Amino acid sequence: MFEYAPAPESRDIVDIKPSYGLFINGEFVDGHGESFKSINPASEETLAEIACAAPQDVDRAVHAARQAYDAVWSGLPGRERAKYLFRIARIIQERSRELAVLESIDNGKPIRESRDVDLPLVAAHFFYYAGWADKLAYAGFRRSPTDGAGGGADPRPIGVAGQVIPWNFPLLMLAWKIAPALACGNTVVLKPAETTPLTALAFADICRQADLPPGVVNIITGAGETGQALVAHPDVDKVAFTGSTDVGRQIARSVARTGKRLTLELGGKAANVIFDDAPLDQAIEGIVNGIFFNQGHVCCAGSRLLVQESVAEELLGRLKSRMATLRIGDPLDKNTDIGAINSAAQLEKIRMLSEIGEREGAARWSPPCELPSRGFWFAPTLFTDVAQSHRIAREEIFGPVLSVLTFRTPAEAVEKANNTPYGLSAGVWTEKGSRILWMAERLRAGVVWANTFNKFDPAAPFGGYKESGFGREGGRHGLAAYLDV
Amino acid sequence: METLTDAASLGAFLHGLPGVDQVGADERAARLATRSIKTTAKARAIDLAISMVDLTTLEGADTRGKVRALCAKAVHPDPGDPSVPKVAAVCVYSDLVAEAVAQLKGTGVGVASVATAFPSGRAPLEAKLADTRRAVTDGATEIDMVIDRGAFLAGDYQKVYDEIAAVKAACEQAHLKVILETGELMTYDNVRRAGWLAMLAGADFIKTSTGKVAPAATLPVTLIMLEAVRDFRARTGRQVGVKPAGGIRTTKDAIKYLVLVNETAGPDWLHADHFRLGASSLVNDLLMQRRKLATGVYAGPDYFTLD
Secondary structure, eight states: OOOOOOOOOTTTTTOOOEEEEETTTEEEEOOOHHHHEOOTTTTOOEEEOOOOOHHHHHHHHHHHHHHHHTTTTGSSSSHHHHHHHHHHHHHHHHHHHHHHHHHHHHHOOHHHHHHIHHHHHHHHHHHHHHOOOOTTSSSSOOOOOOOOOTTOSSBBBEEEEHHHHHHOSHHHHHHHHHHHHOOOTTTEEEEETOOOHHHHHHHHHHHHHTTTTTTEEEEOSSSHHHHHHHHHHHTTTTEESSSSSHHHHHHHHTTTTTOEEEEOOOOOOOOOEOOOTSSSSHHHHHHHHHHHHHOOOOOOOOEEEEEHHHHHHHHHHHHHHHHHHOOOOOOBBTOSSSSOSSSSHHHHHHHHHHHHHTTTTTTEEEEOOOOSSSOOOOOOOEESSSSSTTTTHHOOOOSSEEEEEEEHHHHHHHHHHHOOOOOEEEEESOOOOHHHHHHHHHOOOOOESSSSSSSSOOOOOOOOSSSEESSBSTTTTGGGGGBBB | OOOOSSHHHHHHHHHOOOOHHHHHHHHHHHHHHHHHOOOOHHHHHHHHHHHHHEEOOOOOTTHHHHHHHHHHHHSSSTTTOTSSOOOSSEEEEGGGGGHHHHTTTTSSSSEEESEEETTTEEEEOHHHHHHHHHHHHHTTSSEEEEEHHHHHTTTOOOHHHHHHHHHHHTTSSSSSEEOOHHHHHSSHHHHHHHHHHHHTTTTTTTEOSSSSSSSSSOOOHOOOOHHHHHHHHHHHHHEEEEBBBBOOOSHHHHHHHHHHHHHHHHHOOOOOOOBBESSSSSHHHHHHHHHHHHHHHOGGGGGGGOO
């Protein structure tokens, strides 16, 4: 056996302060809520004390954003806004190693992913929307009939955006939210998730490094109540949320009848559909990447595997062999494939649903693997003999747990794939091009990947059907959420 | 394994193999190439890589003197350090086999001979067989043959199969490595089919390239071939080896190939009996990195022999 020696990425590059304040109007200030700790989920060590924004802090942040919107940002020509965004994108690239290490420490994701996936996409998002900032008049939306500093041609921004993001891709979700908002001329107040605030706070520092005018970006930390106060604030014009469907519902209720714009990117239970003529070895990689990428903490994860019965046995044999090669452990080890579960609460939820899966009669399997004694860990898990009526086939587990179902015909595959309240993503694996198109027309999912999975690009719009939310992020479509169109 | 007795069933079988998605295969190979092999793992990998090298010279200008020099290097890659393992074999043209055999007698280093009108494979079968028999008579322990790419691309799988089987028979005790020349097959589907065809016809090893066509060995092509030998063993019980050849020059490259073997075919293939690296300049880079690991400093290129 070829044992790989530990190859840890150095932590020396990050400088985590003992405590962090709220970033309001270009400065770090104290919060009036009760501060909380951010921990490293791989070791349970405390990383830093984080300020909590109470309602008066939220008010202050929204006020700062409003002032910056009125006095500076909304009046800047697009090409000037673009300069700041390009500058931010370049600083992110320059500091990418630091940010990747910080992300892995705070979130638990493997450094290979934060380094090779998250950070390149973060920078790419800022570059992409920087390019749009002075071309909004050509984005295909109605042009503003009246003035504006752009000479009346550009569609106008909305105002102050209140943005609440999840813990699974902390910095990437920040980029998805902030880059288009700023490019379109809005100012923002963003709340990162309670368990993963550190890269957002590092981003605050990047805003200062880029000389972004104070108040254009405000970062407030806290738990659910802070988020509630932000989305309910009367001076917020636009709310953008990524997270669970339950919280999404609450937010939708809270902004109803207020005139605020709302986009929601919520949960998913994506079907990854494997036909018998699929390129099997690549399909195995796609399945693994679909569900074990980021410990399965991915809203568009391919958590339901639909396999054509004629190849199910062969495919599952190969999948098990492949799963046995996954390396679980220290997120900072460059050879780690699966890192730590983000929090004790999430680990508990994954355990609970997995136990329910067993009780409901599905067969549970994991490769033999040693899990570290400290921290939050869950072995990659496969459930076979899963029925559509099992909870593990219906509920979002948000962990490294794959439910396998079979189908006989393409029509049955579509029926089962669509038989979910969610509709965020889907995968189709077949060597037959016409079947890919046939499936893509029928799958009710915002993204349909063909012979690949979990592929992201800032130019491609992303968003859901049904209970997976509404609105699109990314691409030209992503501009619509931040323009008065 | 079913017997494929006629051209039609052979073609149907090869075209019934699961397809290869090129983008996905390239991605998988690229991701495995990011594995970070350090310290003790690196030391082990370097020694393993040295022991898997087929030290090769295949030039029109080759002489007996050149072959003698290469054989000396094969037995003692680093004359100053007896702990360095020997390479697996020396690989030469068939007319120089006798010289290599004389030099390597009793050392445990194999003698591989390219044969069958290497590198193009464009010669009548009788000439290819004569080439092979002569090398075997002269003592070659391994034969590296080339397939008829023209016949393969024209869909005449039976001709390719029959030639490989005939050469295999002519090899007697010698191991047969079948060179697919993947740089001329172009698609990964072709690589997978050619690999299976060679294994069905009796290959002991499947080898990527002659080194005379660009691109020679690449990670994705080797990945496809490793998947093929893995699946072939699962189906038939017979374990066939893989040899990427050409363009592997650095320790980093060699380690990437070992990672690919480890995580695709599995540790059973991590031995010179089942995996080889066809290379020449690679050995000195491996030696240089080996000494760097041991002493902490790089020795200049003048401290390693040019042969």
